[in-house]
Amino acid sequence: MKLDAEGFEIEDGVDLHYRVLKELGDCYATLGRHGEAWRCYRQAAELSPEQSAPLVGLGVVALQQGRLDSAASAFDDARRLNPACAEAYSGLAMVCQQRRDFAGAFDFYLQCLQFNSDNLVALLGLFQASCQMGTFGKIIHYLERYLDRHPGDTSVLFCLASLYAREGQLLRAQDALLTVLALDPDKPDAQKLLDDVTYRLRQQPMTA
Amino acid sequence: MTTHGKSGPLVTVLISTFNRRRFFADALASILGQEYRHLQVIAVNDGGQSVGDIVSAANDERVIHIDRRENRGLAYSFNQALQYAQGKYVAYLGDDDLFYPHHVRRLVETLEGDTDAGVAYSDLYKVFCRVEPDGSRTVLGKSVNISRDFDRFFMLHFNHTLHVCMMHRLDLIAKTGPYNEDIRVLIDWDMTRRLAFFSDFTHIRDITGEYYAAVANSDRISYRMRKDKAEYLRNILAIRAGRPAKPWPMMKDTSIILQPDGMDAAAGQQLRDLWLWTYVPYQVLLPLPAAALDRLDSHMPGLVRVPAESASSAERFDAALARAAGDFVAVVPGGLKIENGWIETAVHALWHDDRPGVGYLAATADEAHWSVVVRREEVLEARRRYPTLGVRASMEACNIRFQTPDPSRRPFQYDEGLQQAKHLEAEGDFVQAAWVYEQMLASQSNVELLRERLAVALAESGGQAASSRAAAMLRTINDARPTPALLLQEARLSRKHSRHDQAAALLEQAQAMMTEG
Numbered sequence: 095m096k097l098d099a100e101g102f103e104i105e106d107g108v109d110l111h112y113r114v115l116k117e118l119g120d121c122y123a124t125l126g127r128h129g130e131a132w133r134c135y136r137q138a139a140e141l142s143p144e145q146s147a148p149l150v151g152l153g154v155v156a157l158q159q160g161r162l163d164s165a166a167s168a169f170d171d172a173r174r175l176n177p178a179c180a181e182a183y184s185g186l187a188m189v190c191q192q193r194r195d196f197a198g199a200f201d202f203y204l205q206c207l208q209f210n211s212d213n214l215v216a217l218l219g220l221f222q223a224s225c226q227m228g229t230f231g232k233i234i235h236y237l238e239r240y241l242d243r244h245p246g247d248t249s250v251l252f253c254l255a256s257l258y259a260r261e262g263q264l265l266r267a268q269d270a271l272l273t274v275l276a277l278d279p280d281k282p283d284a285q286k287l288l289d290d291v292t293y294r295l296r297q298q299p300m301t302a
Numbered sequence: 303m304t305t306h307g308k309s310g311p312l313v314t315v316l317i318s319t320f321n322r323r324r325f326f327a328d329a330l331a332s333i334l335g336q337e338y339r340h341l342q343v344i345a346v347n348d349g350g351q352s353v354g355d356i357v358s359a360a361n362d363e364r365v366i367h368i369d370r371r372e373n374r375g376l377a378y379s380f381n382q383a384l385q386y387a388q389g390k391y392v393a394y395l396g397d398d399d400l401f402y403p404h405h406v407r408r409l410v411e412t413l414e415g416d417t418d419a420g421v422a423y424s425d426l427y428k429v430f431c432r433v434e435p436d437g438s439r440t441v442l443g444k445s446v447n448i449s450r451d452f453d454r455f456f457m458l459h460f461n462h463t464l465h466v467c468m469m470h471r472l473d474l475i476a477k478t479g480p481y482n483e484d485i486r487v488l489i490d491w492d493m494t495r496r497l498a499f500f501s502d503f504t505h506i507r508d509i510t511g512e513y514y515a516a517v518a519n520s521d522r523i524s525y526r527m528r529k530d531k532a533e534y535l536r537n538i539l540a541i542r543a544g545r546p547a548k549p550w551p552m553m554k555d556t557s558i559i560l561q562p563d564g565m566d567a568a569a570g571q572q573l574r575d576l577w578l579w580t581y582v583p584y585q586v587l588l589p590l591p592a593a594a595l596d597r598l599d600s601h602m603p604g605l606v607r608v609p610a611e612s613a614s615s616a617e618r619f620d621a622a623l624a625r626a627a628g629d630f631v632a633v634v635p636g637g638l639k640i641e642n643g644w645i646e647t648a649v650h651a652l653w654h655d656d657r658p659g660v661g662y663l664a665a666t667a668d669e670a671h672w673s674v675v676v677r678r679e680e681v682l683e684a685r686r687r688y689p690t691l692g693v694r695a696s697m698e699a700c701n702i703r704f705q706t707p708d709p710s711r712r713p714f715q716y717d718e719g720l721q722q723a724k725h726l727e728a729e730g731d732f733v734q735a736a737w738v739y740e741q742m743l744a745s746q747s748n749v750e751l752l753r754e755r756l757a758v759a760l761a762e763s764g765g766q767a768a769s770s771r772a773a774a775m776l777r778t779i780n781d782a783r784p785t786p787a788l789l790l791q792e793a794r795l796s797r798k799h800s801r802h803d804q805a806a807a808l809l810e811q812a813q814a815m816m817t818e819g
Contacts, residue, residue, distance in 0.1 A: 107428070107787060108430045110443035110445055110786055111441055111442050111786075111813075113790060114786055114809055114812045117793060117809055121802050121806040124797075124802045141440065141442060
């Protein structure tokens with residue numbers, strides 16, 4: 095039973111209008127009906143000003159429309175309202191990425207993963223930012239942590255294999271790619287990378 | 303001046319207002335806009351800002367306006383209005399609530415139909431709102447939160463109908479007595495509890511109105527009064543001790559014969575606990591020597607002092623029994639622990655057991671403190687036939703069998719099941735919660751409500767088969783009686799299966815319901 099500050103029970107349905115509007119905003123955003131999504135998120139934010147989710151929604155819509163300043167402002171508002179809002183950091187990272195500020199994106203993705211290490215958008219975004227910047231050390235750790243909990247996620251495992259390969263950890267890359275192909279044989283990119291890694295391994299001098 | 307058709311029985315609608323002009327106008331309009339036209343509307347200004355201009359502007363001959371200067375409270379207002387009431391039936395509306403246009407028609411049709419019930423009630427939305435600085439209301443949520451079939455026993459514990467959704471025969475007021483002007487909260491429960499002594503209630507599973515509840519800083523008088531916990535408890539105890547004049551065609555009375563060794567502190571505590579923890583209608587008979595009774599300083603309602611000088615416990619019991627007026631008699635020794643639920647199960651079991659010669663043990667009884675609830679006629683017969691035996695022995699000699707109630711005779715099984723399922727849901731175990739709902743559906747009432755909860759639990763449980771079944775159930779339910787909460791649930795399932803257009807349509811419907819009055 096949830097109680098309010100005065101000890102009265104918080105009843106089911108007290109935030110129902112907010113939840114309907116938020117869900118409807120999400121739906122419209124998915125359908126590309128940006129204007130309607132924007133209106134829903136705005137209304138949801140007015141109904142429950144303590145919630146960061148509608149602000150994130152506003153940021154996503156702005157991002158989809160290419161209004162980067164507006165998106166950054168909305169994500170920033172969400173972060174101020176809820177400093178643990180992983181989606182706000184992820185949104186800010188995407189804004190940075192679109193501005194080709196890969197270092198900023200990298201930092202925001204890392205902050206996002208601190209609050210939600212399962213955030214796939216942040217993981218893949220981090221991977222992309224890493225590729226742009228040519229630094230991979232930090233991201234390997236997060237991908238490994240994610241895969242501990244989602245061992246069947248071949249997309250992330252393939253990213254990790256790519257990073258291993260780029261970092262010269264060829265045996266690890268080979269293992270990861272074999273697993274990817276065992277789980278999902280129809281993955282030509284993985285097969286191609288495996289062939290490349292195998293070739294590189296053969297080129298390495300034998301050690302006793 | 304508007305005139306109106308007079309087909310069907312006259313229905314009196316009472317509305318009392320206190321300093322809520324803004325909402326009163328809408329509330330009154332929702333009464334006058336009823337599809338059912340044969341109404342008498344009694345609008346009482348309970349000593350607040352004048353609403354005379356609003357009533358005049360309505361220009362409707364059906365309205366009687368009582369404009370009182372002094373604020374006397376809702377119970378007084380209802381009693382005053384009832385003096386003018388001429389309808390066969392009475393309905394009520396809060397000054398910030400709304401009837402939907404079919405409300406009165408739906409209730410009249412039911413009461414005039416094939417039913418012996420003198421009371422009917424429908425479902426309604428509880429509208430959670432935020433009162434803005436300018437006095438307007440922003441709707442935060444709208445959910446059907448009271449929708450259960452009538453349960454007389456539960457009504458003794460808690461009001462499961464609200465006046466806004468209820469209509470009753472006017473002549474029942476002659477039996478229940480007027481509204482209790484000594485209580486300030488739960489006035490409606492006090493009346494519905496008393497109505498349950500005289501009539502069945504029919505539940506109409508149709509949403510016919512809206513009841514507004516401000517989420518914070520409510521201006522509702524009942525909300526403010528509840529903050530004073532001592533006063534709140536005083537009101538609750540006053541309501542629970544209410545005993546309208548007999549006969550009670552629909553209620554059982556229990557005479558509790560309490561036999562402490564003397565009038566000491568422990569006996570005083572036992573009396574207080576009886577007052578606190580007895581929900582069924584009762585009287586307490588206290589057979590003690592006059593000197594001991596003189597030391598008793600108690601305002602406990604329903605307490606009958608029985609002077610009994612005999613040293614024999616059985617003879618003192620007989621003195622009390624001679625004055626017992628209940629259908630049932632509870633034999634209660636001094637020292638018996640009185641706590642929540644101590645007698646409810648035994649009374650409920652006996653009430654629902656047609657077999658003669660059965661007594662049910664109180665929940666807290668043990669060998670040292672033997673306590674039982676039996677039919678008064680049977681214990682009278684036992685005492686008549688075996689006056690020299692002890693009370694228990696005389697009943698055993700008359701072949702009265704003492705039993706612990708089996709689970710099937712327990713009260714509140716529905717509520718316990720619901721609590722269990724809600725607890726499982728709070729733990730995230732929706733599979734098990736769905737199983738509980740399935741079990742309840744097999745054996746309990748409130749079938750529609752349970753189907754709704756089952757559909758939601760299945761939707762949340764995540765399995766493919768459960769999800770498909772939930773989708774089918776939710777579609778059927780939302781076709782018949784959509785609510786914003788269930789439309790939201792169905793939309794979430796649609797989104798899960800990437801049917802975003804369908805989800806958007808469902809959510810648009812939910813959003814429209816949220817904003818329309």
